[in-house]
Amino acid sequence: MARAMAPPMTQRRKSIRRHLLIYAAITPYVVIAVFPIYWMAITAFKQDPDLYRMEHFPFWFNLAPTLRNFKILFYQTHYGDWIWNTFTISAWVALITLVTAVPAGYALARLKLPGAENTGIAIFLTYLVPPIILFLPLSRIVAELGLQDSWWALVVVYPTFTIPFCTWLLMGFFKTVPMEIEEAARVDGCGQAGAFLRVILPISLPGVLTSVIFAFTLSMQDFLYGLAFVSPGDQKPVPVGVPTELIRGDIYYWGSLMGAALLVGLPVAILYNFFLDRFIQGITGGIGK
Amino acid sequence: MTGSSLHGGPDPMARAAVVSVPARAALYVLLLVGAPFLFSLYLAVSDANVGEPIAHFVGLENFKAALEMDVFWISLRNSVVFLVVAAVLKSLLGTSLAFLLLQDFKGKKLIRGLVVIPFTLPIAISVLSWKWMYDSQFSVINWVLSRMGLIGQFGTEGWPIWLGDPKLALVACILVNVWRTFPFSAIVLLAGFTSVPVEVIDAAKVDGCSFFQRFRHVVVPMIFPILMIGFLFDTVFTLSDLSVVYLLTQGGPANATKILPVLAYQIGIQAGSLGRGAAIALFLVPLLIPALILVLRNLKRREY
Secondary structure, eight states: OHHHHSOHHHHHHHHHHHHHHHHHHHHHHHHHHHHHHHHHHHHHTSOHHHHTOTTSOTTSOSSOOOSHHHHHHHHHSSHHHHHHHHHHHHHHHHHHHHHHHHHHHHHHHHSOOTTHHHHHHHHHHGGGSOHHHHHHHHHHHHHHTTOTTSTHHHHHHTHHHHHHHHHHHHHHHHHHSOHHHHHHHHHTTOOHHHHIIIIIHHHTHHHHHHHHHHHHHHHHTOOHHHHHHOOSGGGOOHHHHHHHHSEETTEEOHHHHHHHHHHHHHHHHHHHHHHHHHHHHHHTTTOOO | OTTTTTOOOSOHHHHHHHHHHHHHHHHHHIIIIIHHHHHHHHHHTBOOOSSOSOOOBOTTHHHHHHHHOHHHHHHHHHHHHHHHHHHHHHHHHHHHHHHHHHSOOTTHHHHHHHHTHHHHSOHHHHHHHHHHHTOTTTOHHHHHHHHTTSSOOTTSTTSOOTTTSHHHHHHHHHHHHHHHHHHHHHHHHHHHHHHSOHHHHHHHHHTTOOHHHHIIIIIHHHHHHHHHHHHHHHHHHHHHOOHHHHHHTTTOSTTTTOOHHHHHHIIIIISOOHHHHHHHHHTTHHHHHHHHHHHHHHHTTOOO
16 A cells, blocks of 8 residues: 555665665676686687787687587597596485485484484584595595596595585485374384385485485585596596696697586586575574575 | 474384494495594504505604695695685675675576576686686786786786786685685575574664664674584685695795695695605694584584
């Protein structure tokens, strides 16, 4: 009622002014955040001579855009292998993570185990032990297992950070499933395992999917393990292969480098974007729900 | 916690079967984090290196040797400078951004999505873009600065060579870290702000608190735990991250950007001196332990 009475023009003008102010204030942040990605993208599609002419306006094409940089990537480097490695590594890591973290998260959240809360916290805290402290001893373990110089080394090592994080995440998920549902399932004749598999797991599917996404995106954030454990050119995952194999001495193929970075980095960034709030909730213990 | 009184636990057999389940995850984590951690302590007191598989106990020799290296002290100093300067800058940027994102405006979701891209992009990949932007000759940053008349022409004294000049290289590396993590600071803060119930703020308003009083005495204490956790996570990741410096400068020029993780990697893997490298990496522990303890204390307060 009051809204209808108020003179619409001043209201609207006020709102527009407010919006303009906010946009003006937030634009620098957006530019700072996005520019390196824009720069990556435009470099990837530029012809080589276009990259090295300082007298031209660099933010747009001065010569026709080209796909040559991407052709080089796929025909003259191991880029295709790296993408394949990245996906197989992630799939294995996700599988190992789920097989351990789903039951563990459920058990810690639901069964009245002595010290469950503390065990959960202890598992999560191992997520905070940085790779830089673990990579030297792990390099010995990887060597003992005979996995050095193969991407299987990373399949073994990445769960050291995905399991702690996903167990913690799933604990939170399982706690939100109402107990009554589980009890109803039991009344209907399911055992504990049956209730879990037929009722709890399907309800918690979003949580399980979130864990898979994190197993993937957290693996993509690694650089150190890949750098330290996998040296053959065709065995690396993308985030390690691109910076270590495409840079040869002092010669930089910037177009291909940026293309390689963009093609994998952007989809990962977008995917992660959708799950960022979950990540924040996970590490802050769900305080900011 | 609803219905917990109803839940007495089913038959003891099934219970015993599932008790082993978290044990399995704990075991995996223990094997791959706990054991390596102990193993790293062992390495640090041995003369293990890549060439000779049999290591001897050398006591604190590796730690002593590290303390006697000039480059160790340079790295420690750089690590601390890196951490502190980056923390100040990202808090400033993060806080101001969080306040902006707290406002209601059209297209907020899109803008938020764009602003957090630096944090979600795999780090080794985004650093490459910066390496290109810091190029000694074709730096786009220099192009802009030079058109604005802030720096000289290429080839003159006034043309900054970001990664080649000892005075600028650390700044350049810090900027990349700040760029990557300021969205994280903002989002954590935002999560904190939105967790403060509006009623509490209103109550404080009714009681006659000014904006700053409300902020200082109501909002800050309420979001403190979440702030601490965000801060500590960032500390752990910033201190232990090697990819930014390794990919930009490898610690050069003349050790100007050498930080502890890079030193540990170079000595442990590249020079093959596992014991020495492990000892250097372990010097990060005293810096990290306070962070771990504080996170632990805050997590215990988790509500469901």
